[in-house]
Amino acid sequence: MYIIGQLFNHLFTAIYFFFRKLLKGFLRKTTGLCELQRICYADYSNAYRSKAIENSLRLSKSPVLQKIDSELTSIALADQLAHRWEIVEKAVEATLVTKCINTNIHTDFILPYRICLVQIYGYRQLIARLDKLRAITFDPNDESHQKLLKTLWEKLCPDRKLDGLISKQWTEIGFQGSDPSTDFRGMGLSNRIAIVTGGGSGIGRAVCKLLAKENASIIVADRNVKGAQETIASMTEGQHVAAEVDVAKLDSVKSMFELVNKTYGSEEVATLLVNSAGITKDGWVIDMKPEDFDQVLDVSLKGTFYTTQLACKTMIDKKKSDGGSIVNFSSVSAKIGNMGQANYAAAKAGVEGLTRTVAREMGKYNIRCNAVIPGFIETPMVETVPEHIMQGMLFLTPLGRKGQPEEVANVIKFLLSKESSYITGAMLQVSGGLFL
Ligand SMILES: NC(=O)c1ccc[n+]([C@@H]2O[C@H](COP(=O)([O-])OP(=O)(O)OC[C@H]3O[C@@H](n4cnc5c(N)ncnc54)[C@H](O)[C@@H]3O)[C@@H](O)[C@H]2O)c1
Known part of the structure; x- marks a missing residue:
């Protein structure tokens, strides 16, 4: 199809130039x-x-x-x-x-x-x-930049009032479109709608705080709605919503996507998705109850599938040309097949496969999908890890310490932003060097 298109293109150009020359010669002769x-x-x-x-x-x-x-x-x-x-x-x-x-x-x-x-x-x-001007990185705290933007708007759109310095109107004069090089406003996250599952605690909460600072609007989704509300209370002001969602249940995930339109308008769509919700139910494989195996897979793997599928569908339906970015969560447990975590390691290995397939299938829609592989990060999830095991892990970690949620969140912000516009299907290990 592409080759046929190119052939027609060349043919049309040749015909155009042939007749152009003919017509020019004719007019030159007749008009002088x-x-x-x-x-x-x-x-x-x-x-x-x-x-x-x-x-x-x-x-x-x-x-x-x-x-x-x-x-x-x-x-x-x-x-x-x-x-x-x-x-x-x-x-x-x-x-x-x-x-x-x-x-x-x-x-x-x-x-x-x-x-x-x-x-x-x-x-x-x-x-x-x-x-x-466009090559300058916009700093909202720099007054001279604010003035510059205002002047630019007044010159380009003299008849129209600018609603706010950081507003979607900028897209109308060419800033922050599909071309990241024309983005004048930081990492390209401003005014984007993000869904962060598991946003009520740990790494998910740290991601929400960072995205809010970048002026994104966030649906903080968690089974624990109190946790989600606490996250919002700790964030920079903005149009954020706490949603009680169980990612293991399709109906619940569907309602979360409906909330995007109820909150931000029927034409809006979440173009950023972070699948941080996860649980552990550890035990030796021979003792593991089938329901414990299922529950962990339902949250981490099926949950990631449900949200990813709906996010991609809505983005494709609404034809978001500025693209989307999804970040999933694997774990070093999947990489090494951590003992006592057959369910968790299987779920996270599944997430890696899912991530690669989504990256391949969605690339043509400019939707990127990547995963992070955290090591031991100081969140409620690792509070129950016995001290002697934790000490053993720290001994194996080249950086010799546990990671902080913000250190993973920074990498996720990068993967969501235009700064990573050519990365998809990647698994980024954020483990202080543990299990390289
Ligand atoms: N902390 C680590 O060391 C570490 C290491 C590797 C991977 N991870 C992964 O990172 C992600 C974030 O973990 P964390 O450390 O922030 O854990 P966390 O326990 O602090 O946060 C997980 C959040 O997910 C929510 N959640 C659980 N089940 C849910 C469901 N069915 N629907 C909606 N929300 C649900 C919880 O309520 C909680 O708020 C998880 O996917 C986890 O597997 C964490």
Whole structure:
């Protein structure tokens, strides 16, 4: 399909240039005027005339006219206001010679042509300045940046009021679109809707706090709604919601996705998902009760599947071009087959497989899916690990200490952000070097 598309493209281009040349020759013969003259004499508005002149210069086979085109760009990029007139005048003279235009006969050519060249230079210079501005990383705490943004808005949209400095309106003038390089606002998480399961404790809570600082709106989902509310109370203000959700139950997960629309509007969709909910029910494999095996798999593996499936479906349905990012949780237990954790190791190994498949299937929709592999992180989950086992683990950990939830959350923030825009299907170990 792609090859056929390319063939048609080449064919169309060849036909276009063939007929363009024919038509130009015909018009030159019948009117006695070159294309530049015809454009200058035609009844165009200024902007259209400049666009047509620019097009003609760009497509011209004459090296002199091509040079004019590239010189206008280079002086615009170099921001050379002083040399502008000089170059424009030289360009006019070169055109007259190249196209054999006698100004005694064609008296009306020079002025509109000169104006067009100045306009072309002018807006190329504006674009170059904007590109320079876009390369600056926006710091909301820097007052000069705030002023700059405001000025930019007023210049680009003089008739419209700006609702707030950090608002979705920026997408309308080209910031924070699908192209991460045009993002002017930090890590590209501002105004995104995130669902964080297991957000009521440990690593999930740390993720919520970090995302809130980046101006994301968060559904803090947890079976323990009190924990979720406490998380929200500890976060930077924003449009966050605590939701009582059991990720092991499909109906409960569906209601969580409905909550996104109830809270943020019917057209909105969560483009960030963190599957932090997890439990342990340890025991030797020969003693393990089937229900304990099932419960752990239901939360960690099935739960991750349910949320991921619905997140992908809603993103695809609503055609979110700025893409989505999902972060799942594996564990070093899966990597080494930790003793006493047959259920947990199986669930987390399953999450790794699920992550890779989702990454492969969803890449074409610009939805990325990665997983973190935490080592021993200081959260309520590891409080029950016996001291002698913990000491043994710390002995095996090159960094010689337990990790903090924020240290995993930082990696998750990176995986959710545009900073990791070319990473998908990756398993990132955050274990202080344990079990490399
Ligand atoms: N802490 C570690 O050392 C460590 C190591 C490796 C992997 N992990 C993984 O990291 C993730 C986060 O763990 P943590 O250390 O923050 O644990 P945590 O116990 O502090 O937090 C887990 C949260 O998940 C919630 N939860 C449990 N079952 C749920 C369900 N059915 N539906 C919704 N929420 C549910 C709990 O209420 C809790 O708030 C888990 O997936 C865990 O397996 C943790």
